Amino acid sequence: MRALSIAASGMQAQQLNVDVISHNIANMNTTSYKRQRAEFQDMLYQNLERPGSTSSASGGVLPLGIQLGVGVRADAVGRVTEQGGIAATGNPYDIAINGRGYFQITMPSGQTGYTRAGNLAVNADGQIVTADGYPLEPAITVPAEATAIQITRDGVVEVTLAGQTDPQQIGQLEIASFINPAGLEGIGDNLFLETPASGTATTATPGSPGLGTLMQGYLELSNVNAVEEISALIVAQRAYEMNARVITAADEMLQSTTQLR
Amino acid sequence: MLGLQTQRVMQRRMDVAANNLANVSTTGFKADGLLLEEADRTAAHAEEDPREIRFVRDVGIVHYMEQGPIAMTGNPLDVALEGDGFFMVEGPNGPLFTRDGAFTLTGDGRLVTSDGRAVLSSGGAPIVLDPQGESPSIGRDGAIRVAGVEAGRIGVASFAAPGALSKVGDNLWDAQGQAQGEFGGVVLQGALEGSNVRPVVELTRLIEISRAYQSAAKIVSGADELRQRAIQQLGR
Numbered sequence: 001m002r003a004l005s006i007a008a009s010g011m012q013a014q015q016l017n018v019d020v021i022s023h024n025i026a027n028m029n030t031t032s033y034k035r036q037r038a039e040f041q042d043m044l045y046q047n048l049e050r051p052g053s054t055s056s057a058s059g060g061v062l063p064l065g066i067q068l069g070v071g072v073r074a075d076a077v078g079r080v081t082e083q084g085g086i087a088a089t090g091n092p093y094d095i096a097i098n099g100r101g102y103f104q105i106t107m108p109s110g111q112t113g114y115t116r117a118g119n120l121a122v123n124a125d126g127q128i129v130t131a132d133g134y135p136l137e138p139a140i141t142v143p144a145e146a147t148a149i150q151i152t153r154d155g156v157v158e159v160t161l162a163g164q165t166d167p168q169q170i171g172q173l174e175i176a177s178f179i180n181p182a183g184l185e186g187i188g189d190n191l192f193l194e195t196p197a198s199g200t201a202t203t204a205t206p207g208s209p210g211l212g213t214l215m216q217g218y219l220e221l222s223n224v225n226a227v228e229e230i231s232a233l234i235v236a237q238r239a240y241e242m243n244a245r246v247i248t249a250a251d252e253m254l255q256s257t258t259q260l261r
Numbered sequence: 262m263l264g265l266q267t268q269r270v271m272q273r274r275m276d277v278a279a280n281n282l283a284n285v286s287t288t289g290f291k292a293d294g295l296l297l298e299e300a301d302r303t304a305a306h307a308e309e310d311p312r313e314i315r316f317v318r319d320v321g322i323v324h325y326m327e328q329g330p331i332a333m334t335g336n337p338l339d340v341a342l343e344g345d346g347f348f349m350v351e352g353p354n355g356p357l358f359t360r361d362g363a364f365t366l367t368g369d370g371r372l373v374t375s376d377g378r379a380v381l382s383s384g385g386a387p388i389v390l391d392p393q394g395e396s397p398s399i400g401r402d403g404a405i406r407v408a409g410v411e412a413g414r415i416g417v418a419s420f421a422a423p424g425a426l427s428k429v430g431d432n433l434w435d436a437q438g439q440a441q442g443e444f445g446g447v448v449l450q451g452a453l454e455g456s457n458v459r460p461v462v463e464l465t466r467l468i469e470i471s472r473a474y475q476s477a478a479k480i481v482s483g484a485d486e487l488r489q490r491a492i493q494q495l496g497r
Contacts, residue, residue: 001272003279010283017286037334039363039375040287042280044430049321064296064321067427068273069280072287075431076375078365082335100396179390180366182336199368210395210408223335239285242460246279249471253275256478257268260485 002070003250009071010243013040016074017236024224025233032084032096032116032190033222035229039076045069081181084223086215092149093120093128096220099212101175104137104203105130105191112137114176114201116220117190128157132189140171151216154207176201177211264480266316270297271474273319278466281458289360289432290456292325292463326423329360329457331449337396338364338372340403340415341454344446345423347434349416351379351387358418360454361432366390372405372415376431383416399450417444 020038027033048066086096095118097103102114115130123129126141142149146159148167155173178184183197194201207213277295284290300318331341340362342348347358363375372380372388379387388405390397390412397405403415418441420426426434 002276003272006276006279006283010279010285013283013286038286040284041361041376041432042284042287042290042428042430045428064323064425065427066273066295066319067293067322068276069284069293069428069430071280072283076363078336078363078375080334080336179370180368182365183368196368197365199366199370236286238460239282242282242285242464243279245464246275246282246467249467250275250279252471253272253474256475260478260482 001250001254002068003246006069006071007243007246007250009043009073010246011240013038013072013074014236014240014243016077018233018240020077021229021233021236025226025229028222028224028226028229030190030222031119032220033224034079034081034084035222035224036077036079038074039078040072041075042069043071043073079182079184079186080223082223083220085221086218087221088217089219090217091119092151092216093122094118094217094219095120095151095173096215096218097175097206097212098215098220100177100181100210101206101212102177102181102192102201103130104174104176104201105134106137106139107134107191111193112201113187113191113193114184115190115192118214119219136173138171138174140173142170151214153213153215155205155214172205173214174203175206175211175214176203178202263316264477264484266318267477268474268481270295270317270319271470271477274466275470275474277322278463278470282460282463282467285456285458285460287361287432287456288363289329289454290458291327291329291360292456292458293428294323294325295319296321296323324424324426324428325457327457329454331452331454333452335451336363337398337451338366339451339453340364340399341449341452342417342444342446343449344419344444346417346419346444346446347423347426349381349385349418350374350433351381352433352435356381356385356418356436357429358426358434358436359432363453372413374432381416383414385416388413388415399448401447401449403448415448417446417448418442419444419446 017038020036024035045067050065105113107113119131120128122142128136128140145162147162148160150158157171158167158169160167179199184192185195274295277293281292297317298320349356364372370390382388395408397407399405404411405413420439429435
C-alpha cells in the first residue's frame with residue numbers, strides 16, 4: 001500500500017514547514033533577519049500504464065496512462081530578501097542599510113563575513129566592530145578624543161574632535177552586494193558567507209547605482225510578518241493532520257483485509 | 262473476484278488521494294484523479310447460462326488543471342502564471358514544463374528553478390542577467406527588465422490539451438510531443454501559485470474509499486463463507 005508512505009512523506013514535509021515557520025517566529029525581533037520559506041516538489045511518478053502505449057491488437061492507443069505519484073519532498077528552504085522595516089534608535093553607532101547591500105566583517109578566521117545587522121559599537125582600541133566584536137572591513141578607528149561621530153548616507157565617517165569645530169573624515173564605509181543574495185550561506189549570529197550560488201561580492205560605496213544608502217541612528221528590523229507566519233502555521237498544522245488521516249484510513253483498509261479470514 | 266478487483270482499484274484510488282493530500286503545499290501542483298470505467302465480461306460458463314458480470318476497472322489518471330490560488334510572496338524572482346500555460350525549463354532531452362515559478366539566480370546570473378534547472382526564454386535559450394545589475398522587474402508579458410532595459414523574456418508555453426501532459430516529478434511536466442501555442446494569460450511577479458488540491462474533496466473521497474474497500478472486503482469474505490459451506494455440505 002503506497003498510501004502509507006505517501007502520507008508519511010506529506011507529514012515529513014509539513015514537519016519541515018513547521019520547523020521553518022517556528023524559526024521565523026522565533027526571529028521576529030532579530031535585527032535584519034530575513035524570513036525563510038520551505039519549497040516543496042512532487043516526487044517521481046510511477047508509470048503503471050504508460051500513456052500512448054498500444055491497448056489492442058488493432059492498434060488502439062491509450063489516451064491516458066496510469067501514473068501514480070509517490071509523495072512530496074522538500075527541495076529548498078529559501079530566504080526572502082525583502083527589505084525589513086526601519087526603526088529609529090537614536091544610537092549613533094546603529095546603522096541601517098536602506099536597499100541592497102551587506103556590511104563586510106573580518107571574522108576571527110580571517111574570512112570575510114557579510115551582515116545587514118548594523119548594531120555596531122566601538123571596542124577598547126577605538127575600532128568600529130559588530131555586536132559580536134568583529135571589525136568592519138575596511139577597518140575604521142575612531143580617535144579617543146572624538147566627541148561625536150557622523151556617518152553620511154553614502155558611508156563617509158566623520159568625527160568631531162574635542163576643541164575643534166570642523167568635523168574630520170576618518171574613513172569611508174563600503175557595502176557588498178550579490179547577484180543572488182538568497183544564495184548566501186547563513187552561519188548564525190546574523191552573519192552570512194559567500195557561496196558559488198550567491199556569486200562573488202561586488203563592493204562599492206553606499207548609494208552607488210543599485211545599492212542601498214546608510215541611515216545613522218536606525219536599525220533594520222526583521223522582515224517576518226507575524227500574521228502571515230501564524231496563518232502559515234495553521235495551514236501547515238492542518239495539512240499535517242490531513243496526512244495523518246490518510247494513514248488512519250489506509251490502516252483501516254489494511255485491517256479489513258487482514259480480517260478477511 | 263469482483264470484490265477483489267474493487268479492492269485493487271480502491272487501493273489505487275487511495276494512493277492517488279494520498280498523493281494529492283501530501284502535495285497540498287507544493288507550489289503549482291495539480292491534483293490527480295483516477296478514471297474508472299465499468300467493464301463487462303461474460304462469465305466462463307456462459308454457454309448454458311449467459312450472465313453478464315460487471316466490474317470496475319481503472320483506465321487512466323486525469324490531471325485537474327484548474328488554477329491554484331495565487332499568494333504574494335514579496336520575492337522579486339517568484340513568478341506565478343494566471344491562465345493555462347507552463348514555464349519552459351531545460352531538461353535532459355528538450356524542454357520540460359512547470360507551473361512552479363519559484364526562480365532564483367545563480368552566481369553567474371543565470372535564472373534557474375529552485376532545483377537549479379535553467380529557465381528558458383521565449384526563444385528557448387537560457388536567461389542570463391547582469392550579475393552587477395539592479396534587481397529585475399518582470400512584466401505581465403514575462404519580459405524581464407533591469408533598470409528599464411529588456412534583458413530577456415520568460416518563455417511561457419500553452420497547450421491545446423494541458424491535461425494530456427504527463428508529470429515527471431520535481432514539479433515538472435513532459436509535453437509528450439504536443440505542439441505549443443500562444444499563452445493568453447498573465448505573468449505575475451512576486452507571487453506563487455499554490456497547489457489546487459482541495460482538502461475537503463480529498464478527505465471526503467478518503468472516507469468514501471475506505472468504506473467502499475470495507476464493503477468489498479465483506480463481499481470477499483461472504484463469497485468465501487458461501488464456498489466453505491458448499492464444500493462442507495456437498496462433501497458430506
